[in-house]
Amino acid sequence: MDEIVAAVEESLSPETREEFDARVERQAATVGHDVRSGALDNDDFAVGLELETYATDATGRLVRLPDALFDSGVCGKELGVHNVELNTKPDVFDAPGLERQAASIRTAVREARQAVADLSADTDRPADADADDSIRLPLDAMWTVGPSEGAGAYLDAHTEQDGVVIAENMRRNARYVALDNEILRRAGGSVTLDVPGVERAFPTILVESLATSIQPHLQIPATDDLPTYFDVALRTMAPVLALATNSPFLPAEFYPEVRGEEAHEIVTASHHELRIAVFEQGINAGCEPGREKVRFPRDLTAATDVADRLVADETYAPFLTEPHAEVPDDYTERFPELDHKRGTYWRWLRTVVGGQVPRGTRDRHGDTAGDDNTTASVRLEYRPLPTQPTATDVVGLQCLTVGLIRGLVAADHPVVGLDWADARESFYDVAANGLDADLAWITAEGEETTDSDTVLREVFEYARRGLTEQGLHEAKADAYLAPIDARRRVGTTPSDWKRERVHEVVDDGATLPEAICRMQRDYLERAGRVDSFVDWL
Structure with missing residues (x-):
């Protein structure tokens, strides 16, 4: 604990911030040069995915x-001790x-679930215990039934x-704790x-x-094309999110103990995608x-915005790294402070420099690329989408x-010519109203x-x-798109x-918190036994 406190104090010191910002500027200048020179260009488009969920x-x-779960290597840690992150290789x-992506998503979910099941089986418990103590990893976008002590x-x-x-x-991670304290100090506690x-x-x-999410990635081969792909992607976020919404409720205990019409009014007013509000607020x-x-x-406006925007963004919870004795093979490792700052650049769509060599890549001589090839690349990280009920739904949405x-x-x-303000307004309308939102668009005929x-x-x-x-x-x-x-x-x-x-359960006489809990258990049961969401309708 003392080490974390010391690391947080160092992170939040004026001296660390000054040195961090200076390094970010130098590293961004190098990345900007590489963007202009074509050093981040590749021969192929590539795709990848991050998937977050929680345990019940x-x-x-x-x-x-x-903690033993993360020793297995099948999943990574996230902010909460109840969270996991699964990743596919690009x-x-x-x-x-x-095909490999779809198989990887299904395998990642299956192996993570098996790992927690194995840990549950190894847990000591009384021989006469009747309770099911197994840990589950459902696919869902927001937990609404808190732990035994309450949410x-x-x-x-x-x-x-x-x-x-x-x-x-x-998680006992100095970066998370420093970030928490940075935000709390700015917010007044x-x-x-x-x-x-x-x-x-x-507090x-x-x-x-x-909240948990899925984040599809799309690597762009020619860096000069990045602004076009980025601007188009912005204009897709409202309709794609409209098809994906999955988090209309916070934990049930946070809602008032109301019934009938008063409960219905809250449900009707609730956002379809509360993850947007939770993350932003x-x-x-x-x-x-x-x-x-x-x-x-x-x-x-230009591909070099990738680096310039990181420099201009407000610095939160900076950390300094020791300089490498030799130039790292991994491109991102050459710019540790810039990459750290990118980790706090939370736009609903962002660009990322560097990454793994995609499976299936071939070099200019036609040979399959190996792990020693450069990882210099640029990709879009599409961030507004909530975790979906099943692996098939995740594949379809990717x-x-x-x-x-x-x-x-x-x-x-x-x-691509849709007014930016209209695209933005449509995005937040979808977060609130789902498929009932006004989806701002320009058709293929220009209307x-x-x-x-x-x-749609x-x-x-x-x-x-x-x-x-x-x-x-x-x-x-x-076939890929059919579930969505x-x-x-x-x-x-x-x-x-x-x-x-929830409306149905309220009609049966339940309070709003009771209805949310019953809905959530129904959701988890159905999501655990069907191939895709539409199969239970």
């Missing part, structure tokens, strides 16, 4: 994960590459040592969530661990207007995202529209085009189902 017991209550964006007590638990606040249920039905202050940013506390850390980003961006650019689609049917038909048309552009047969492209396209056809997303289920 057999009844659906949140539980802490044992693959070239073609038919074999997407409030769990998120509020913290200690203070030498002026440093340490959340009890946050607490962060507040204010959403329909709930207004509550929290740490652990509240952000309520939890991290942006204390930010100056226009300087928010989490927000819908501006269009790119294919929809990367296929749509690729298809729109390949077709020179006019949606502006907010008609959801028109917009084009979304799938151009997602298919993007997938076939990369070598997939039409039937295979349709089915949501369009029936007009229902996971958040729609959750809200409607």
Whole structure:
């Protein structure tokens, strides 16, 4: 604990900040040069994915994960001690590459679940115990049934040592603790969530661990094309999120014990994608207007904006690294402070420099690339999407995202000309209203529209085009997209189902907290036994 306190104090010192910012500027200048010179160009598009989730017991209550889980190497740590992160290795964006991605996603989920099951089986327990103590890893976007001590007590638990606040249920990671203290100091000591039905202050940013996401990645071969792909991707975020919404409720105990019409009113007003509000309100506390850390980003005017925007962004929780004795083979490791700052650049869409060599890459001589090849590259990280109910849904949403961006650019689609402010307004409208939002769009014929049917038909048309552009047969492209396209056809997303289920339970006489808990357990049970969300409708 003393080591973490010392590291946080050093991180928050003026001297560290000054040196950190100077290093960031120098490293950004080098990256900017590499962007201009074409050193980040590659021969292939590539795709990858990050997937976050949380742990529960057999009844659906949140539980802490044992540290031994992370010794297995099948998953990584996240902010809360209940969180895990799963990653796929990047693959070239073609038919074999997407096959490997789909298999990797399913394998990652299966192996992580098996690892926690094995740890549960090894846990000592009384021989006559009847309770099911097994740990589960459901796929979901926000936990709503708190642990045995309650969600409030769990998120509020913290200690203070030498002026440093340490959340009890946050990973013992100096970066997380420094970031927490940076935000708390800017925010006056607490962060507040204010959403329909709930207004509550929290003593740490652990509240952000309520939400989990999936993040598709798309590597762009030619850096000069990055602004076009980035600007197009911004304009896809509203319709893609509209098909993905999955977090309409906070933990049940935070809501008032109301029944009947009063409960229905809160459910109706609740956002379809509360993860957007939770992340923005939890991290942006204390930010100056226009300087928010989490927000819908501006269009790119040039590829060099990748580095320039990191320099201009407000520095949070800086850490200094020891200089390397030799130039690292990994491109990102050559710019540790710049990469660290990128880790606190929380835009809903962001660019990332560096990464692994995608499987399936071939060098200029036609030989398959090995692990010793350069990792210099630039990719889009698509960040607004919540974790989905099943692995099949995750695969479908990844294919929809990367296929749509690729298809729109390949077709020179006019949606890139949609006014930025309209795209932003549409994004936040979707977060609040889901499929009922106005989806700002420009059609292939150049006509502006907010008609959801028109917009979503084009979304799938151009997602298919993007997938076939990369070598997939039409039937295979349709198969990947089918689970998400089915949501369009029936007009229902996971958040729609959750809200409607809570309405039903309230109609049966339950209080709002009781209804949310019952809905959540129904969701976890169904998600655990079907191939995709639409299979339970």
